[in-house]
Amino acid sequence: MDEIDTRPTAATRLEVPVLIVGAGPAGLVTAISLARQGVRSLVVERHPSTSIFPRATGVSTRSMEIFRSFGIDEEVRRGGWGIVPRQATVRWLGDPEPVEGALGFPDADVAAAVSPTTATVSPQDHLEPVLVDHYRSLGMGEIRFSTELVFFEGEADGVTATLRDRIDGTVVTVRSRYLVGADGHRSTVRDALGIPMEGPDDLGQFISILFRADLSTVLGDDVYGLYVIGGDAGPPTVLVPSGADDRFVFAIPLLPGMDAAATAAAFPPERCIALIRDAARRPDLDVEILASNAFAFSAQVASRLRDGRVILVGDAAHRMTPRGGRGMNTAIADAYDLGWKLAWTVRGLATEALVESYEIERGPVGRRNVALSMVPGEGGGTDDGLLEDLGAVVRSAVIVDDGSSEPASAAGADPSYWPDARPGARAPHAWLSIGEERLSTLDLFGRELVLMVAGDAGSWRTAAASVAESMPGPAVRIRSVGRWLRDTDGTFAETYGLSDGGAVLVRPDGVVAWRMRSAPTDMRRALAAAVAVATGRGSDADRDVLSGVVSIAGAHEEAA
Numbered sequence: 001m002d003e004i005d006t007r008p009t010a011a012t013r014l015e016v017p018v019l020i021v022g023a024g025p026a027g028l029v030t031a032i033s034l035a036r037q038g039v040r041s042l043v044v045e046r047h048p049s050t051s052i053f054p055r056a057t058g059v060s061t062r063s064m065e066i067f068r069s070f071g072i073d074e075e076v077r078r079g080g081w082g083i084v085p086r087q088a089t090v091r092w093l094g095d096p097e098p099v100e101g102a103l104g105f106p107d108a109d110v111a112a113a114v115s116p117t118t119a120t121v122s123p124q125d126h127l128e129p130v131l132v133d134h135y136r137s138l139g140m141g142e143i144r145f146s147t148e149l150v151f152f153e154g155e156a157d158g159v160t161a162t163l164r165d166r167i168d169g170t171v172v173t174v175r176s177r178y179l180v181g182a183d184g185h186r187s188t189v190r191d192a193l194g195i196p197m198e199g200p201d202d203l204g205q206f207i208s209i210l211f212r213a214d215l216s217t218v219l220g221d222d223v224y225g226l227y228v229i230g231g232d233a234g235p236p237t238v239l240v241p242s243g244a245d246d247r248f249v250f251a252i253p254l255l256p257g258m259d260a261a262a263t264a265a266a267f268p269p270e271r272c273i274a275l276i277r278d279a280a281r282r283p284d285l286d287v288e289i290l291a292s293n294a295f296a297f298s299a300q301v302a303s304r305l306r307d308g309r310v311i312l313v314g315d316a317a318h319r320m321t322p323r324g325g326r327g328m329n330t331a332i333a334d335a336y337d338l339g340w341k342l343a344w345t346v347r348g349l350a351t352e353a354l355v356e357s358y359e360i361e362r363g364p365v366g367r368r369n370v371a372l373s374m375v376p377g378e379g380g381g382t383d384d385g386l387l388e389d390l391g392a393v394v395r396s397a398v399i400v401d402d403g404s405s406e407p408a409s410a411a412g413a414d415p416s417y418w419p420d421a422r423p424g425a426r427a428p429h430a431w432l433s434i435g436e437e438r439l440s441t442l443d444l445f446g447r448e449l450v451l452m453v454a455g456d457a458g459s460w461r462t463a464a465a466s467v468a469e470s471m472p473g474p475a476v477r478i479r480s481v482g483r484w485l486r487d488t489d490g491t492f493a494e495t496y497g498l499s500d501g502g503a504v505l506v507r508p509d510g511v512v513a514w515r516m517r518s519a520p521t522d523m524r525r526a527l528a529a530a531v532a533v534a535t536g537r538g539s540d541a542d543r544d545v546l547s548g549v550v551s552i553a554g555a556h557e558e559a560a
């Protein structure tokens with residue numbers, strides 16, 4: 001394992017395996033994912049704290065699954081409050097006949113069929129401190145606030161960066177193996193690399209007013225995730241409940257070309273208060289304006305996510321409109337994909353090919369979500385959002401594509417997502433138990449390569465021990481479902497598409513790397529080849545082995 005760490009070797013020179021620029025959701029999830037794999041990082045954030053604005057409030061099912069794997073899902077949920085996960089189009093905020101529309105999040109009972117957790121509404125200014133505390137609790141790195149990246153230079157084997165303390169002006173040089181640009185949509189890292197953004201950045205301008213008011217008697221018991229308020233005068237405005245503490249965001253469309261000065265002049269606090277009172281039809285409503293800022297709708301993707309040892313993640317890689325509520329959630333999933341890949345490469349458990357697969361796997365997901373966010377109204381995609389959130393099937397050189405197609409039962413499925421254990425898919429949820437303890441298949445993933453075996457796993461264990469002895473790379477943990485772990489609902493083998501003795505190799509990010517529907521005749525050879533491919537060491541010979549593996553039953557597995 002790499003010896004370098006964040007402890008200073010001199011007051012102005014640090015060494016760290018991974019330098020992360022930006023303490024938003026993307027940077028923090030990358031840092032936590034590295035820490036969970038035993039790799040230190042240094043996170044720098046130019047602001048004195050994490051975001052003081054609620055920003056994203058919708059935390060998707062997949063994001064909550066990731067937080068469950070960190071053990072912080074309940075902490076994240078504590079920032080939320082009961083809300084109807086739909087949008088309401090209303091004439092005014094107390095409209096007794098709201099027209100309901102999709103918000104891209106599933107109802108709890110729909111989510112319960114496919115996940116051990118549920119999406120939640122919890123503002124970003126609650127989420128980010130939870131992530132900071134968790135990262136610090138892991139003791140594998142440091143966050144420096146009021147510290148900005150001012151310069152960096154990439155070399156073949158690493159990056160040298162210059163950081164400036166914005167309070168006392170101190171300058172520090174950091175040498176790292178990788179630099180992660182998690183620095184948001186105005187990414188200085190991306191700009192310095194000269195990576196252009198593609199797509200429109202002028203899809204509408206808004207002023208966003210953060211205020212506090214007691215709207216409980218106006219909104220009633222059923223508070224929606226978002227209100228589109230269509231008055232008679234002018235284009236609709238939007239209200240987003242943004243915290244259990246009576247905070248709301250009120251967004252008003254701006255005329256094209258209004259700059260910051262014109263916006264500030266057009267919307268003094270008295271006018272903002274008057275507009276909010278109008279929307280609530282409460283002339284005497286007590287409104288406290290907390291902040292306001294202008295923002296533009298953009299739908300852009302970076303033309304590349306990587307330049308040598310420098311990698312873009314989150315909004316730095318793709319900027320989407322708020323429609324569909326996918327910006328932050330895509331950033332979190334990107335970071336969860338990237339963190340373990342960087343860690344395993346730094347630790348020598350995998351080759352650079354694993355880091356390369358980040359862009360290949362996550363690039364298409366970001367581009368799709370950006371495109372969906374351009375669809376007017378509620379944004380594109382399925383009503384419950386599950387297909388986009390859980391259903392991505394990624395392809396890359398570290399995934400053994402076995403040519404299997406979408407399960408027949410998925411066609412026209414309602415809900416939109418149908419569990420699928422094809423290579424490249426998120427390994428599905430199924431309830432298992434051990435003794436009195438109930439756990440999800442998802443609770444078994446997060447740190448290692450896990451081989452989920454249907455039925456007796458004795459021969460797989462022997463094969464895994466032999467692979468561990470003979471080749472470098474990570475250990476494979478064997479989980480036998482049906483023996484050691486009980487298949488509580490009797491759904492595991494069918495959901496995973498396995499017959500007795502078949503197995504699925506799952507990566508730390510919960511993505512299926514390889515599936516062997518039934519036991520192969522030469523388990524050792526098959527498993528060695530699959531682990532080699534999953535860690536970026538796969539050769540053509542390994543691929544040949546995997547495409548020609550014969551199951552004990554004698555039938556050829558579906559080959560690519």
Ligand SMILES: Cc1cc2nc3c(=O)[nH]c(=O)nc-3n(C[C@H](O)[C@H](O)[C@H](O)COP(=O)(O)OP(=O)(O)OC[C@H]3O[C@@H](n4cnc5c(N)ncnc54)[C@H](O)[C@@H]3O)c2cc1C
Pocket residue numbers: 021022023024025026027044045046047051055056057058124147148149150182183184185187188208295313314315316322324325326327328329330331
């Ligand atoms: C009003 C609003 C509503 C939204 N609603 C939703 C929603 O409902 N659902 C959803 O999923 N998404 C939503 N989003 C989008 C979401 O907020 C972003 O997608 C998310 O914050 C992206 O996370 P990130 O970590 O990539 O970037 P950011 O959160 O932007 O973090 C980047 C960080 O990098 C720091 N930084 C930048 N340059 C430097 C530098 N040189 N040195 C050091 N630090 C630097 C910045 O200060 C910042 O803190 C919304 C956004 C807005 C504005």
